[in-house]
Amino acid sequence: MNGGVRAVVAAGLVVALGAGCAGGEGGQDGQDGNAGKAALTLGRGNGTALADQPLDIGAERLPAGAEVTLTASAKDRYGKTWRSRTRASADKDGRLALGGKTSSELLSGMLPDTHPKLNSGKTFSYHPGPPGEQRAYSVRLNLTAAKSGKRLASRTLTREWLTGGAxxxxxxxxxxxxxxxxxxxxxxxxxxxxxxxxxxxxxxxxxxxxxxxxxxxxxxxxxxxxxxxxxxxxxxxxxxxxxxxxxxxxxxxxxxxxxxxxxxxxxxxxxxxxxxxxxxxxxxxxxxxxxxxxxxxxxxxxxxxxxxxxxxxxxxxxxxxxxxxxxxxxxxxxxxxxxxxxxxxxxxxxxxxxxxxxxxxxxxxxxxxxxxxxxxxxxxxxxxxxxxxxxxxxxxxxxxxxxxxxxxxxx
Incomplete structure (x- = not known):
């Protein structure tokens, strides 16, 4: 991603979070779901929702006060990766709650790693496959230690255009x-x-x-x-x-x-x-x-x-x-x-x-x-x-x- 744009997006997303817990656990990806290990949580649902629904992302079972980075990434219809990230810190109980605003900004702040219009002054948007061919798209969430980059947890969100039966x-x-x-x-x-x-x-x-x-x-x-x-x-x-x-x-x-x-x-x-x-x-x-x-x-x-x-x-x-x-x-x-x-x-x-x-x-x-x-x-x-x-x-x-x-x- 272009360094200047990344810095602008990150500046809008960086938060320091205190006490609070995001409830409503969903299914964790297998390699990150072992008991005692960090887990990403959602305030509602199990990770599948309409594409216009807000997010409420959190984490639990982190070291007290741990500084972490949460990255969201998705591929567009051409196979290009778009991503955004935010930094946060766990509370004294090892819990983290981004809140709905910052969680949703992870999606609306995604930028492509490379894009011909990135510095052109022209408009561009993230487009997955059209709904008639691809009823949903996937967003990968990765939680890593801020300093070492070690992965702590991950999960995949499914963002739907068309619900079942539509x-x-x-x-x-x-x-x-x-x-x-x-x-x-x-x-x-x-x-x-x-x-x-x-x-x-x-x-x-x-x-x-x-x-x-x-x-x-x-x-x-x-x-x-x-x-x-x-x-x-x-x-x-x-x-x-x-x-x-x-x-x-x-x-x-x-x-x-x-x-x-x-x-x-x-x-x-x-x-x-x-x-x-x-x-x-x-x-x-x-x-x-x-x-x-x-x-x-x-x-x-x-x-x-x-x-x-x-x-x-x-x-x-x-x-x-x-x-x-x-x-x-x-x-x-x-x-x-x-x-x-x-x-x-x-x-x-x-x-x-x-x-x-x-x-x-x-x-x-x-x-x-x-x-x-x-x-x-x-x-x-x-x-x-x-x-x-x-x-x-x-x-x-x-x-x-x-x-x-x-x-x-x-x-």
Missing amino acids: THRELTADGDKLAGDLYNPPKGEPRKAPVLVFGGSEGGNAGTYTAALLASHGHPALSLCYFRCGKGSGRPDAIDMIDLDYFTRAARLLGKQPSADPGKLTVMGNSRGSEAAQLLGQRRPSVVRNVVAYAPSSKAIGPYPSGQAAWADHGRALPTGPLPLDRVRGTVLAVGGGNDKMWGSAASARDMAAHGARKLVYPDAGHHVNWFPYGQPGQEGGADGAVARTSAADQRARADSWPRILKLLES
């Missing part, structure tokens, strides 16, 4: 006239708000992890790709004349799923996708109830990177300018960062609130306040301390906003 189906141009991934909760689940998820100017199928997690929370969810979807998708390579009819077709398919309550359908758009989400809430109120707009713009902007117009409706170009919200049937929730260097998402969230939206503005966060916490840490590229602090603030924004969004979906 299903995935890839959507294709030939079969569905759509590009994306459809996720459904296990059969027999009660009807809940379905969620249509889509990203911004990055293109591709950016919301697939989020949609999988939503299905595991009981919500039928569709991650929709609307541009840069690959060969054979039939989709354009630019945000140019993207028709609301395409999103509407996806929403209607989603509303027909067995566990969907179509009257509560919610759209969740990030960055440039927030424009489409607001347009759908305003122009398709019979189909869309709620709108979640991450890092939003309160105005429709021009095409990207070039073209006639970004958005269209029934084949007609939609103009740039303010996005009205007076016909939205349900709630509009705007989530913005006060330190957004991409555009003024906090100001847009306030503009939207002046027109009836609810707003969540996080003053220290940047542009990457979107989606869920813990499982898919996003990093701003570069080793600069201010950049690292923005990434940490983004993660705190996700941890705060995600439960609120899940609550909105239940309303």
Whole structure:
């Protein structure tokens, strides 16, 4: 790992811990589970949990006052290792409790050993295999003596995208006239708000992890790709004349799923996708109830990177300018960062609130306040301390906003 970035991440995680014990032991890896030897513990569960669930890591049977290092590591879809670490000390009884905040920061603070964007100033994120192929990913925890590096204990966490019984189906141009991934909760689940998820100017199928997690929370969810979807998708390579009819077709398919309550359908758009989400809430109120707009713009902007117009409706170009919200049937929730260097998402969230939206503005966060916490840490590229602090603030924004969004979906 780059030394400068490692130092920044470590500085945010180092803690000196006093008395306290993390309860709820799970299965320890065999070589470390012998009686009388140090053991890693969890505050809840047995080491298997949804990827958006917080952690509460501790240890017991350590020497009194022992200085230790806890390292978390995971491999991404390309086989590259990402890791983070924190130092701590056991109490007089040989117990250690990191607490939920520091435990969860081990996941959101992971950085790659090597990465082409590490010092580039560009954004990059940890991506394991897509949920349709890999329903969970593994995080290895290693506890070592701080000075000698001797391993004291280890265990593996399983972070799930899809719980047992939840299903995935890839959507294709030939079969569905759509590009994306459809996720459904296990059969027999009660009807809940379905969620249509889509990203911004990055293109591709950016919301697939989020949609999988939503299905595991009981919500039928569709991650929709609307541009840069690959060969054979039939989709354009630019945000140019993207028709609301395409999103509407996806929403209607989603509303027909067995566990969907179509009257509560919610759209969740990030960055440039927030424009489409607001347009759908305003122009398709019979189909869309709620709108979640991450890092939003309160105005429709021009095409990207070039073209006639970004958005269209029934084949007609939609103009740039303010996005009205007076016909939205349900709630509009705007989530913005006060330190957004991409555009003024906090100001847009306030503009939207002046027109009836609810707003969540996080003053220290940047542009990457979107989606869920813990499982898919996003990093701003570069080793600069201010950049690292923005990434940490983004993660705190996700941890705060995600439960609120899940609550909105239940309303």
